[in-house]
Amino acid sequence: MSSKKSVFAEGYSFKKLFFIFVIGSVIGVLYEQILNLVKIYFATGEVVWELRRGVIYGPFNPLYGAGAVLVIYLLAKPNYSNIKTFIYGSLLGGFLEYFISLLQEIFTHTTSWDYSYHFLNIGGRTTIPFMLVWGLFALIFVKIVYPFLSKWIEKIPINIGNIIFYILFIFLIIDMFISWTALFRSAMRRNNIEPATPVGRLYDKIYPDSVLSKSFPNMDFKIRKDK
Numbered sequence: 476m477s478s479k480k481s482v483f484a485e486g487y488s489f490k491k492l493f494f495i496f497v498i499g500s501v502i503g504v505l506y507e508q509i510l511n512l513v514k515i516y517f518a519t520g521e522v523v524w525e526l527r528r529g530v531i532y533g534p535f536n537p538l539y540g541a542g543a544v545l546v547i548y549l550l551a552k553p554n555y556s557n558i559k560t561f562i563y564g565s566l567l568g569g570f571l572e573y574f575i576s577l578l579q580e581i582f583t584h585t586t587s588w589d590y591s592y593h594f595l596n597i598g599g600r601t602t603i604p605f606m607l608v609w610g611l612f613a614l615i616f617v618k619i620v621y622p623f624l625s626k627w628i629e630k631i632p633i634n635i636g637n638i639i640f641y642i643l644f645i646f647l648i649i650d651m652f653i654s655w656t657a658l659f660r661s662a663m664r665r666n667n668i669e670p671a672t673p674v675g676r677l678y679d680k681i682y683p684d685s686v687l688s689k690s691f692p693n694m695d696f697k698i699r700k701d702k
Contacts, residue, residue, distance in 0.1 A: 482629050483636040494628050496540035503539020504528050530654040531690045551617045561610045568609020569601045576600040584662040586695045657682040
């Protein structure tokens with residue numbers, strides 16, 4: 476009697492969701508940079524390829540990665556109909572955009588977007604039209620993109636998949652920790668709070684605002700004023 480062949484990251488396992496997180500993080504960076512390129516080109520006629528990532532090291536935007544994981548776990552796993560996937564995806568996208576903007580402003584005293592002058596905006600943090608776009612993206616991702624990615628991930632040899640998983644997992648944990656604590660320390664500097672530990676002094680030396688502004692060019696290092 477033959478035993479069942481082992482499959483890497485089968486089903487909705489943590490490893491598969493982590494790979495979805497990584498892929499979503501990279502796609503998010505490409506989406507932001509292409510969108511920014513198009514906007515600048517139509518406004519000025521210039522071609523500008525500007526960094527639009529969410530960490531200091533590597534082409535990753537963890538916010539898009541986390542969004543991709545939530546969309547898959549909350550919307551793909553229950554196997555909702557197309558219309559429910561679209562509606563729930565719109566609500567989820569709007570909630571995440573609003574909540575992340577709020578947390579960023581509270582903890583780092585920065586903002587990366589402000590929709591105060593956009594049509595049907597909600598507190599300047601998201602808009603109903605953008606929510607509908609997130610719903611469309613969620614529908615496409617759940618019904619078309621994810622089934623392909625899921626099969627592709629499960630075809631990775633187990634030994635190779637595990638090595639890639641642990642390397643990326645450790646790297647991204649360190650990368651996110653350094654990036655977000657550097658932003659937190661930046662907020663403290665702008666409030667004239669001196670570093671209390673050698674780590675804070677090291678952050679001030681390695682990650683001054685001049686470095687962070689290059690890593691996060693779309694981030695406004697001023698607190699957004701509600702309109």
